[in-house]
Every structure is written in structure tokens, then in C-alpha cells.
Amino acid sequence: MASCLESIKVESVTKRFGPNQVLDGITFDASAGESYCLWGPNGSGKSTLLKIIAGLLRPSKGKISYCASGKTGAPLTFRNNIGMSAPDIMMYEDLSLAENLDFLAKARALPRDARFEDELMDKFSLSGVKGRQLGACSSGMKRKFHLVCALAHKPSALLLDEPTSYMDDAGRAGAEEIVSSLKKDVILIVATNDHAEKAWCEAAIELRIKSAGGNR
Amino acid sequence: MPYIIGTFIFTIMSGVLCGAIWFTPPAKVLGETARVIYFHVPVAWISALAFSMSLWQSVQYLRTNNPEHDIRAEVSARLGLWFCVLATITGAVFAKAAWNMYWNWDPREVSITILLLVYMAYFGLRSAVSDPETRMRLAAVYDILASFAMPFLFFVVPRIYSSLHPDTVINSRGSNKILDHRMLLVFFAALIGFTLTYFWIYVLSIRVERLVRAREESDE
Amino acid sequence: MNYVSKVLAVIDKDVRSEYRSKYALNSALLFCVTSLVVVSFSLGGSVTDPRLQAALLWIILFFSSMMSLPRAFVKEQDCGTMNTLRLTCEPSQVFIGKMIINLLLLSVVTAIVSPLFFILFNISPPHPGFFIITAASAAVGLSAVCTLLSAIVAQARARGTLFPVLAFPVLMPVFMVAVEATGKSLLPQSPWANSQLLVFLACYAVVGIVGGSLLFEFVFNE
Numbered sequence: 001m002a003s004c005l006e007s008i009k010v011e012s013v014t015k016r017f018g019p020n021q022v023l024d025g026i027t028f029d030a031s032a033g034e035s036y037c038l039w040g041p042n043g044s045g046k047s048t049l050l051k052i053i054a055g056l057l058r059p060s061k062g063k064i065s066y067c068a069s070g071k072t073g074a075p076l077t078f079r080n081n082i083g084m085s086a087p088d089i090m091m092y093e094d095l096s097l098a099e100n101l102d103f104l105a106k107a108r109a110l111p112r113d114a115r116f117e118d119e120l121m122d123k124f125s126l127s128g129v130k131g132r133q134l135g136a137c138s139s140g141m142k143r144k145f146h147l148v149c150a151l152a153h154k155p156s157a158l159l160l161d162e163p164t165s166y167m168d169d170a171g172r173a174g175a176e177e178i179v180s181s182l183k184k185d186v187i188l189i190v191a192t193n194d195h196a197e198k199a200w201c202e203a204a205i206e207l208r209i210k211s212a213g214g215n216r
Numbered sequence: 217m218p219y220i221i222g223t224f225i226f227t228i229m230s231g232v233l234c235g236a237i238w239f240t241p242p243a244k245v246l247g248e249t250a251r252v253i254y255f256h257v258p259v260a261w262i263s264a265l266a267f268s269m270s271l272w273q274s275v276q277y278l279r280t281n282n283p284e285h286d287i288r289a290e291v292s293a294r295l296g297l298w299f300c301v302l303a304t305i306t307g308a309v310f311a312k313a314a315w316n317m318y319w320n321w322d323p324r325e326v327s328i329t330i331l332l333l334v335y336m337a338y339f340g341l342r343s344a345v346s347d348p349e350t351r352m353r354l355a356a357v358y359d360i361l362a363s364f365a366m367p368f369l370f371f372v373v374p375r376i377y378s379s380l381h382p383d384t385v386i387n388s389r390g391s392n393k394i395l396d397h398r399m400l401l402v403f404f405a406a407l408i409g410f411t412l413t414y415f416w417i418y419v420l421s422i423r424v425e426r427l428v429r430a431r432e433e434s435d436e
Numbered sequence: 437m438n439y440v441s442k443v444l445a446v447i448d449k450d451v452r453s454e455y456r457s458k459y460a461l462n463s464a465l466l467f468c469v470t471s472l473v474v475v476s477f478s479l480g481g482s483v484t485d486p487r488l489q490a491a492l493l494w495i496i497l498f499f500s501s502m503m504s505l506p507r508a509f510v511k512e513q514d515c516g517t518m519n520t521l522r523l524t525c526e527p528s529q530v531f532i533g534k535m536i537i538n539l540l541l542l543s544v545v546t547a548i549v550s551p552l553f554f555i556l557f558n559i560s561p562p563h564p565g566f567f568i569i570t571a572a573s574a575a576v577g578l579s580a581v582c583t584l585l586s587a588i589v590a591q592a593r594a595r596g597t598l599f600p601v602l603a604f605p606v607l608m609p610v611f612m613v614a615v616e617a618t619g620k621s622l623l624p625q626s627p628w629a630n631s632q633l634l635v636f637l638a639c640y641a642v643v644g645i646v647g648g649s650l651l652f653e654f655v656f657n658e
Contacts, residue, residue, distance in 0.1 A: 018348060019433055056519050058281075058349060058658045076657060079523055089523075090516035094453040106445035107524045109438050133456075149520075278654050333605040340601050344592040350658075354588050357651045361584060361606060364647045368609035368640055376612055 005068045005081050005156040007031040008053065008187055013062035015048055021210045022048050025062070028205060032156065035188035037198045040207030046191035047086065049207065050161050053189060054084050066157070080108055083155030085146045085163050093135030097126060097145055100134060101152060110153050120148045123174040139166045147175060157187045164197060176200065225416055228409040235402040243399070249313040254402055256306040258410035259299050260328075265414065266296030267331070271363045274356035286352040287429065289359060290342070291421040295414065297335045304328055323374040330369055334362040439529070446525060446533030450508075451540075460541055464504035468549045471496050476556040483557065486622035490615045493553050498611060500549075501542055502600040505582035508534045509590035518590070522656065531583060531652040535645070538579035538586075546571050559622060566621040566628065573637035574614040580644030581606055587655045610640050 008030045015023040022045040030036055038046040051057040053064055055075025066078045075082065091100045105112045121127045124144035134142065143166045150158065158179070164172045179188065179200055190197050198204065236254035243250030270292035277285035307325070308318040319325060341358055345351040454460055475492055483489055512518045521530055550571065554561060561567055585602050589595045613636050620627040 054523065056522055056658060060349075076522065082523060084523055088516055089519045091520060092449065092453060092517055093515060094456045095449065099449075099452060103445055103449045104524055106448070107442055107529070109442045330605045330608050337601045337605060340598060341588070341592060344594050344598050346593070350591055353654055354591060357654050358588060358602060361581070361647065361651055364643055365606045365609060368636070372609045372613055372636065376616060
């Protein structure tokens with residue numbers, strides 16, 4: 001791990017897509033060791049908020065700041081501290097699982113912990129298919145592998161969007177086991193509709209669908 | 217107040233129009249056709265001004281992310297494009313009268329064609345992006361990228377295409393020898409008049425654009 | 437060194453996946469060969485003016501790069517891996533990596549197509565060195581600008597038509613100078629008197645790389 005994140009500050013984040021207001025003044029503060037669940041019906045902006053927290057979307061108004069050892073900055077300046085898994089964030093399907101992991105490790109140029117990677121792969125019983133192209137894997141295996149990719153560089157902020165969707169029971173159990181073992185050191189934010197995933201987190205942030213017509 | 221400014225601009229422009237037709241004598245080399253310079257040159261100048269303004273506002277947009285700058289950049293680019301079209305047409309008409317050809321790939325004709333293409337591409341890009349924030353960002357980037365290429369263009373084009381342009385004829389021998397003081401008077405009045413007209417349209421268009429965008433946002 | 441290996445990671449990944457699918461290279465080569473054959477069928481040996489020959493060669497190369505270069509980011513966008521890149525790599529790292537990939541692609545295509553062109557048009561280039569430097573420096577400028585435009589187009593609709601529309605006016609100076617310089621290299625007299633054309637292409641390449649990497653950040657990061 002580079003330098004550990006101490007906190008993520010979300011300050012009155014608003015997001016609108018054209019005329020549609022999706023998020024309206026979300027504010028919270030997450031410190032290392034805390035875990036939050038973004039909870040709400042479809043269309044309430046859970047995934048959008050998670051993407052904004054990761055720095056993949058720009059909020060219409062408001063600000064996200066990460067804080068690590070006295071330095072604060074925009075999310076992507078701390079990209080090596082972020083581990084994110086979401087249904088629409090893919091890995092390279094024409095590369096094998098091992099090649100994908102290689103790419104991530106080299107592109108980040110962080111010290112690599114091969115034992116930890118193997119452990120993760122074992123936990124999801126993916127070690128046997130390491131050489132297979134990702135495109136040839138089932139949806140469940142892909143989701144498991146995405147989670148492995150999110151965790152492989154030992155991030156100190158875990159942003160997970162429906163992390164166990166498509167997974168079998170063994171996968172869910174493995175995911176829960178890993179996440180709960182990491183939880184005390186990291187900032188965990190999970191966007192989900194799944195009660196089991198919600199149970200990973202200590203606190204929930206409820207999001208509601210905004211009424212149409214903006215905020216006037 | 218707007219009425220006073222409007223009337224003022226209207227007066228100057230009518231003066232320029234009358235002056236260009238009746239007050240000035242025909243030019244020595246080019247004869248009656250030279251009267252086009254009272255329109256062609258100011259229009260070309262306005263399009264250069266508008267494009268520079270658009271570039272400046274695009275830079276400001278990337279720096280501040282304030283949509284107001286994008287409004288200004290877009291409005292300037294649109295005005296620049298219109299004035300560029302006018303400059304092309306007035307130029308082509310003059311070329312027909314002077315050399316009996318509407319178009320002969322003289323360096324400035326090449327450059328203006330490419331400018332037209334750049335800003336048509338700019339609006340093509342704008343209409344191809346649906347998310348407003350992405351649209352503003354990408355449009356600003358393209359505007360700036362195009363401006364990086366422009367100096368190369370102005371450097372290379374004259375070396376490859378040979379010039380027929382009359383202003384090299386007019387300017388190279390000292391303008392006062394060929395343009396007499398009445399022509400100069402009307403010429404500079406035209407420059408001022410067109411510039412004022414441009415700013416007037418610019419301010420109005422910004423206000424319209426603001427309203428259009430506000431309505432898009434609050435619709436549905 | 438650290439940075440270099442980070443860029444190499446991006447290149448390595450793209451080379452691997454291109455090696456498996458060969459999509460970009462195949463489509464660019466097929467396009468080039470087809471249009472080359474069409475051009476030489478329809479014109480035969482009747483084109484003897486070096487400038488015209490140079491123009492034909494560059495038109496073919498230009499349009500083939502219009503087809504293959506946008507893929508750099510369009511593919512990432514379509515496969516949903518753009519966000520993976522954003523979360524993993526610095527913008528400049530991605531820009532340089534993708535630019536080098538595009539440059540490799542363009543070089544391979546040019547290295548295959550130009551000899552074919554010379555054979556079909558029965559030209560034995562009198563100054564191959566000058567031509568190679570021309571093609572190489574034009575390719576650098578072309579790939580820098582196209583990489584940036586590819587990232588722009590990836591976020592838009594109607595990419596196939598939009599890309600050449602955006603690229604043409606910006607690449608015009610390179611195109612004209614490349615045609616001019618190639619034309620000179622096909623004449624019997626020494627083209628080195630026109631080496632300012634090469635300087636021009638080199639300047640464009642430098643501005644393309646610097647400007648491209650400056651602007652890329654705004655395209656890549658939301």
C-alpha cells in the first residue's frame with residue numbers, strides 16, 4: 001500500500017443528467033475502518049454516487065476530497081488507493097486472467113504481493129482458470145475476477161457496486177469473508193440492493209428518487 | 217440604452233453602406249469592383265475576431281468548468297462561422313469580377329476553407345455528444361486542438377499555393393498611395409461599424425443561448 | 437524508469453490483444469490494398485507525375501488511418517474498460533502508450549503499402565531515405581493528433597463519420613506537406629534542398645505530442 005487513506009469527504013454533491021436531478025446535496029464523511037452502504041431503489045443514484053466518489057464522474061455541484069497523511073486531493077490523484085468493482089467496469093476480455101492481473105500491476109507500478117493475489121484467486125476458485133481468456137469465462141466468474149482486480153493492489157478505499165451479483169453461494173461467502181477481513185483498515189462503501197451485502201456495512205445512507213422537474 | 221446603441225450602430229452602418237457606394241471613388245487598379253473591400257475585409261476581420269474569442273473562452277471553460285464560458289465559446293464560434301461564410305461569398309463574388317473565376321485555390325481561399333471545415337466539425341462534434349458536460353469539455357478541447365494546427369496552416373499554405381490576393385497588391389506598395397483619404401475613411405468606419413455590430417449580436421446571442429439552455433435544463 | 441514501465445504496460449496489453457484479434461491491422465491493410473488495387477486498376481500506368489503519385493499514396497494512407505486509428509479508445513469505451521484505465525493509469529501514461537500503439541500500427545501499414553504502391557505504379561524511388569524520413573515524421577504527428585481525437589470520438593455518437601470530419605482540417609498541414617515532400621523525393625534531383633519540409637513535419641509532430649498530452653487530460657478525466 002502506498003500511503004493509507006484517512007478519509008473521504010463528500011460535500012453536498014449534486015448530479016443532474018440534463019433535466020433529471022439524480023443526486024441532491026449528498027454530504028458525508030468516511031474515515032478508515034468505517035463502512036457505508038448506499039441503499040435505495042433503482043434509479044436513486046447509488047451507482048452514480050459511487051462513480052462520483054471514485055472520480056469517474058464529475059458532480060454537477062459539490063466536491064469529493066480524499067485525505068491521506070495530511071494531503072488532500074481529488075479522487076483520481078489517489079487512484080492507487082482506490083479499489084473499485086462495478087457491473088459496468090470491465091476488464092480486458094481478450095486477455096487471460098493472469099495477463100489482466102499483470103497489466104494492472106505493471107500499469108500501477110506498485111510493489112506486487114503475488115501471495116495475496118493467489119490467495120484471492122483461490123478464495124474464488126479462479127486459480128485453475130488463470131490462463132483462460134476472460135471473454136471465455138461465465139458472468140459469475142467475471143464478477144469474481146473483477147472483485148479480485150479491485151482488491152489485488154490492496155487499496156485503502158473499497159468502492160463496490162453490487163459486488164456479488166451473478167455469483168454463486170461459494171463466491172458470496174468468499175467475498176464476505178475477504179471484505180470482513182479487510183474492513184477494519186479500509187474505507188468501505190457498498191452500493192447495493194442486496195440485504196446480505198448491506199449487512200457488511202455498519203451504516204447505511206438512504207437515497208431516494210428525486211421528483212421530476214428539478215429542484216425548483 | 218439598448219435603443220440608443222442600436223440606433224448608433226444602424227447609423228454607422230447606413231453611413232458605411234452609402235459611403236461605400238456613392239462617397240468613395242473607384243480604386244485605381246481594380247476599379248468599381250474594389251468597393252467590396254468595405255465589406256469583405258471587415259467581415260473577414262470579424263470572423264477572425266470571433267474565432268479568437270471562441271478559442272479564449274474554450275480555454276477559460278477548461279480552466280473553470282463554468283458553463284457560461286461554453287455559452288460564449290459556442291456563440292462566438294457560430295458568429296465566426298457565419299461571418300466566415302459571408303467573407304467567402306464576398307470574396308468569391310469579387311474573384312469572379314476580377315479574374316472571372318469564383319474559386320481558384322489562392323492561399324487565403326485554402327485557409328478559409330479549412331477554417332470553415334474546422335468549425336463545421338466543431339458543431340458536428342457538439343451535436344454528436346448527448347451529455348451536456350461532456351459536450352462542453354470535448355468541444356473546448358477540439359477548439360484548442362484546431363488552434364494548434366492553425367499556425368502550421370498559415371505557414372504552409374502560402375508556400376504551396378501561389379497568391380492572387382489583391383491586398384498584397386494594395387498593401388505592399390503602401391496603402392495611402394492606392395487608397396485615397398475618402399476610401400480610408402469609409403474603410404475604417406466600416407471596420408468600426410462591423411465590429412460594433414458584431415459585439416451587439418454577440419451580447420444578444422449570449423442572452424438567447426442562456427435562455428435556451430435554461431429551458432432545456434428545466435424542461436420535462 | 438518507473439514511468440517508462442507504466443507506459444510499456446499499456447503498450448504490452450494493447451499489442452497482446454491486437455495480436456489475438458488482429459482486427460485493426462487487418463482492416464487497415466485490407467482497406468489499403470483494396471483501394472490501392474482500385475486506384476491502380478483505374479489509372480494504370482497513366483499517372484506519371486510524381487506529385488500526383490505522392491497525393492494518391494497519401495490519400496490511401498490517410499483514409500486507412502481514419503479507419504484504424506480511432507479504435508484505440510473506441511474499443512476501450514465499447515468494452516467498458518475505459519473506467520478501468522482511468523482507475524489504473526495516469527492520463528499522460530495512457531496517451532503516450534496509445535500514441536505509440538497507433539504509431540506502430542501506422543508504421544506497419546505504411547511499410548507494407550508503400551512498396552506495393554511503388555511496384556504497382558512502376559516507380560523506383562530515387563531517394564528512399566528522404567521518403568522514409570517524411571513518412572516517419574508525418575506518422576508521428578498523425579498518430580499524436582489521432583490519438584487525442586480517438587479519445588474525443590469515443591465519447592460521441594456517429595464515430596465512424598465524425599472522426600475523419602474532425603481529423604481532416606487539423607491534419608491538413610501534415611497531409612499537404614507530406615504530399616509535397618513525397619513528391620520531391622520521387623523526382624530525380626536531390627530533395628534535400630527541401631529539408632525544411634521535414635523540419636516542418638517534425639515541428640508538427642512535437643506540437644502534436646505536447647499539445648495532445650496537455651489536452652488529453654481533459655478528455656480522459658471526467
